[in-house]
Amino acid sequence: MLRPCRHGAAKYGIDPGLWQSHMCGLCLGLRDGGGQLARAATNTDAIVLSLLTEAQADTPAPRRTAGPCPLRGMRTARVPVGASAPVRLAATASLLLGSAKVQDHIDDGDTRPRLHRPMRRVATSWSAGAHAHAADIGLDIEPLVAAIEAQADTEYRIAAAPGPFGRSDLDDLTVASSRCAAEFFAHTAVLAGRPDNADPLRTAGAEFGRIAHLADALTDYTADAAADRFNPLAATATPPTEAYDLIRESDRSLRESLRTAGLARVPSLRWALLDPLTTALRRLGGIVAAPAGASTGCAVSGPGARNSTDQGPFAPPRRPGAGESIQLIFAQYCTGYACCADHTNPCSGEQRGSWFSRGCDCGNCGDCASCCPDCGGGDGGDGGGCCECCECCECCDCSC
Incomplete structure (x- = not known):
């Protein structure tokens, strides 16, 4: 969801390679901790956790020179070391959410049965890696795992309910993503030695998680209906316009929480988090506002x-x-x-x-x-x- 513009970095005086540097650090950190296959779990939205941690810390994460990589045009790069706290936090999020996504594909029958066993091995391996990284940075992810595992039961309950539905039903469907993002955002304050920021960042993370979940549901609204897949909006009879209003509400709350933490004007966060959210909301608004039969x-x-x-x-x-x-x-x-x-x-x-x-x-x-x-x-x-x-x-x- 977050795609910071390389060309927009100049107005904040930011090195345009900052995002790629953290992405490469995350990719290499996943490789060092879980092998080459773990690099496939690289979650570009998780990079904001690395940037958020570094933005609050007194000193940036230590860097090292990464060797030439075909994906960088065989160029070297200065990247955060894989053992640093920002990278480990981003790796924990990537592996935990990657494991859940693989398992979700299996449960939904999106893959051939003969692939289920190797995919389960991958999900198990990534889950173990997430626990290992979390233990190293003092983050308890068991409540997050429990929330993710409860998601399927919640979806089944909502899908089987006759209705009518209310706001609480939709909130039940987004609670897993909100809780995970909330704890990851809050832990950036702990790792940076800014515990006073934990509560406002927990609120900001919860709103970010809800935005991500509702944005995905809104974008896939028609495709899910055509494929007869579960969609939170369709399942709770929530109109897309109402979902967009909820996204805007969460966006305002997220920004207010960052202001409370004194982070709303930090250039790297404006560039990598707030500006991309503005773009995402504009794009979603175009989807919602488009009349029937018209483009977005x-x-x-x-x-x-x-x-x-x-x-x-x-x-x-x-x-x-x-x-x-x-x-x-x-x-x-x-x-x-x-x-x-x-x-x-x-x-x-x-x-x-x-x-x-x-x-x-x-x-x-x-x-x-x-x-x-x-x-x-x-x-x-x-x-x-x-x-x-x-x-x-x-x-x-x-x-x-």
Whole structure:
């Protein structure tokens, strides 16, 4: 969900390689602790835990020089050492959630039966790795494991209930993700020697977990219905517009909690957490606001406005072809140039670059200003990027 824009780092005076540095440190830390296969558990959203820990600490995590890697174009890099507390916390989250996701695929029948046994071995191995990393940093994850394991029973109970449903039913479905994120966020304060930040960060983490769960449910709303898969919104008869309101509510609460902890203005967190959340909410708002039969592009009418014809407001994303998948791997996951995926002006349809267009300029909010005249490239407060009048626009994938 979090995709900080490499080109947006300059306005905060941040090294644009910071995100990739922490991602490579997490990847190598997983390898050192669990072997090569454990690197597949790298969770890019978990990187924010490493950054959040470092942002509160008096000194940054120790670095080492990582050897050449094909995914970095055979370049070396300075990365946080795998034994450092920020990396271990991010590794714990990645392995715990990766194990749960593998087990969930097995339980949902998304894989062939003959693959169940090796997949269970992977899930067991990753779970053991999460426990080992957690023990090293003094984090008790047993309550989190229990919450994750209870998720399936909660889904079964909700799916079998005749209704009517209320807010509490939806909260029951998001409690596992909220609790896990809450404890991980809170533990960053413990590792950084800032225990006074634990409570507000626990609140921020709980809201982040709920945002992630509801955003996933909202994005997959139509695809889950077509595949007859469980969806929290459909199961609780929650309208997508109401789900979006809940996401915005959580976003406001998260930002307020960070302000309480004195972290809302920290440049690295604005760049890596708050700005990407602004972009994610704008994208989800486009999905919700799109009228039936229209695309999820710009809702503004006028000269040059782009009108779609063939997809509904909750159309699933198009699957990339083989060539595009390779570009995704090398450009987005490995090099951090995710923001150059498709700089498309949502009003005119003009594309401003491709996957490997490293010189694109997306830092002036020009696209939003061109179709939202009241925006004018405003900062939008703690959210960063465009002001709220521009919710009809996605601008580019970065938070311009």
